Amino acid sequence: DTAVSQTPKYLVTQMGNDKSIKCEQNLGHDTMYWYKQDSKKFLKIMFSYNNKELIINETVPNRFSPKSPDKAHLNLHINSLELGDSAVYFCASSQSTWSGSEQYFGPGTRLTVT
Amino acid sequence: TQLLEQSPQFLSIQEGENLTVYCNSSSVFSSLQWYRQEPGEGPVLLVTVVTGGEVKKLKRLTFQFGDARKDSSLHITAAQPGDTGLYLCAGDRDSGYALNFGKGTSLLVTP
Numbered sequence: 001d002t003a004v005s006q007t008p009k010y011l012v013t014q015m016g017n018d019k020s021i022k023c024e025q026n027l028g029h030d031t032m033y034w035y036k037q038d039s040k041k042f043l044k045i046m047f048s049y050n051n052k053e054l055i056i057n058e059t060v061p062n063r064f065s066p067k068s069p070d071k072a073h074l075n076l077h078i079n080s081l082e083l084g085d086s087a088v089y090f091c092a093s094s095q096s097t098w099s100g101s102e103q104y105f106g107p108g109t110r111l112t113v114t
Numbered sequence: 115t116q117l118l119e120q121s122p123q124f125l126s127i128q129e130g131e132n133l134t135v136y137c138n139s140s141s142v143f144s145s146l147q148w149y150r151q152e153p154g155e156g157p158v159l160l161v162t163v164v165t166g167g168e169v170k171k172l173k174r175l176t177f178q179f180g181d182a183r184k185d186s187s188l189h190i191t192a193a194q195p196g197d198t199g200l201y202l203c204a205g206d207r208d209s210g211y212a213l214n215f216g217k218g219t220s221l222l223v224t225p
Contacts, residue, residue, distance in 0.1 A: 004156070040217065041200055042215070043202065044215070045212040048212045056212050090156050090157075099144070099145060099205075099206030099212060099213055100144065100145035100162055102147075102159045103157075105156025105157050
């Protein structure tokens with residue numbers, strides 16, 4: 001039974017399009033995250049939600065909008081996709097907002113913008 | 115921004131060799147984590163260290179947190195091909211929420 005799942009696994013789209021990535025966790029965790037991993041494998045926090053409330057919003061363009069309908073889901077919508085958005089996007093969850101809490105990562109969504 | 119520098123960036127060794135990976139910063143962390151990521155998958159937590167000078171062992175892996183809580187090391191004894199992967203260290207951010215990750219050490223262990 002997958003703890004943190006993401007869909008789709010792969011996403012290929014053209015510049016200017018709008019796309020969404022879905023994330024669900026069945027661990028009962030209160031905190032969820034979106035990370036971006038670039039081509040050099042650097043993993044960087046984008047957003048963090050605790051109980052559906054946004055607590056971290058890094059310097060991410062407004063074209064990226066997270067939505068948390070309930071604490072088990074954190075979706076990422078991206079408007080007007082650009083070439084530089086190509087990366088692997090990871091959803092993660094943890095039991096609490098304490099940074100020492102173990103973070104459980106999803107399998108990632110590889111986004112390719114052409 | 116609390117930066118974590120990992121070294122080496124790449125490491126290719128033969129089965130049975132020992133290796134050490136380093137994670138350094140000028141900032142003090144209240145906790146530091148090590149993750150391993152395999153191709154096509156998300157990172158998986160190996161260990162969390164919270165006390166300066168702490169040493170934790172996980173089978174052939176030994177993790178150490180520096181006395182000043184600014185650095186950490188991961189030592190692997192008698193590496194095996196199954197140890198191949200990207201090793202990431204991560205420290206807590208100023209805000210205490212989420213993590214700052216290092217750029218990783220990519221390890222390849224050949225039979």
